Amino acid sequence: GAGVSQSPSNKVTEKGKDVELRCDPISGHTALYWYRQSLGQGLEFLIYFQGNSAPDKSGLPSDRFSAERTGGSVSTLTIQRTQQEDSAVYLCASSLISGGVGEQYFGPGTRLTVT
Amino acid sequence: AQSVTQLGSHVSVSEGALVLLRCNYSSSVPPYLFWYVQYPNQGLQLLLKYTSAATLVKGINGFEAEFKKSETSFHLTKPSAHMSDAAEYFCAVSPRGTGGFKTIFGAGTRLFVKA
Numbered sequence A: 001g002a003g004v005s006q007s008p009s010n011k012v013t014e015k016g017k018d019v020e021l022r023c024d025p026i027s028g029h030t031a032l033y034w035y036r037q038s039l040g041q042g043l044e045f046l047i048y049f050q051g052n053s054a055p056d057k058s059g060l061p062s063d064r065f066s067a068e069r070t071g072g073s074v075s076t077l078t079i080q081r082t083q084q085e086d087s088a089v090y091l092c093a094s095s096l097i098s099g100g101v102g103e104q105y106f107g108p109g110t111r112l113t114v115t
Numbered sequence B: 001a002q003s004v005t006q007l008g009s010h011v012s013v014s015e016g017a018l019v020l021l022r023c024n025y026s027s028s029v030p031p032y033l034f035w036y037v038q039y040p041n042q043g044l045q046l047l048l049k050y051t052s053a054a055t056l057v058k059g060i061n062g063f064e065a066e067f068k069k070s071e072t073s074f075h076l077t078k079p080s081a082h083m084s085d086a087a088e089y090f091c092a093v094s095p096r097g098t099g100g101f102k103t104i105f106g107a108g109t110r111l112f113v114k115a
Helices: none
Strands: A005-007 A010-013 A019-024 A031-037 A044-050 A053-056 A065-069 A075-079 A088-095 A110-114 B003-007 B010-014 B019-026 B032-038 B044-050 B056-058 B064-068 B073-078 B087-094 B109-114
Touching (some): A005 A088, A010 A019, A019 A110, B010 B019, B019 B109, B044 B064, B044 B073, B073 B087
Parallel strands (some): A010 A110
8 A cells, every 4th residue: 555655755945945845654644643754863853643633743943844744644844934953854654542552653754954 | 751662673693592681660659561572564463571570581482581670670571583483573561550541662673593
């Protein structure tokens, strides 16, 4: 079946502009996660969704970052007034909740470059 | 609080040599444990997982990992490295019963394979 998809695969934007990153999880997966991976670094947790709600937003770096999920499916990560330090690969993952042990299935990521 | 430590940000082996990537965790009760692999310009892919059945877990591409409670370790091994194994490897820990919401990833170990 289809895996996790993310769009766009690459995004180049000017400093100060807003960007939207999209994630389509695996059908039936109720949990969805966003991570940030800076060059040569590990995964930085941003936020997760259980259904459409986000119980844990503690990882969002600043109030310029927001995310939403609708219909228990597609999620959008929005970065307002982008800064150069926002340049990174943004990874989305999804997982089952009930009956699952929490292994996450990752999308290919969106590479964001802020010039 | 849970944590996971990967010893060595970079590991280099010769083709055909043993691969050993180290992972230690901290948890009050044995958690679920995972190894993921990330090939260049791709998302993470699950290699294997420990969920409390056999302590020696076999994964894809000839990799295996052994859960050692007394050492709080979950090291990843492969008897003979291939050039195609060159990638970044992440160890992750998830508390039981949380469905993966509290998964913590290690910083990653980049594996280089020399011809």
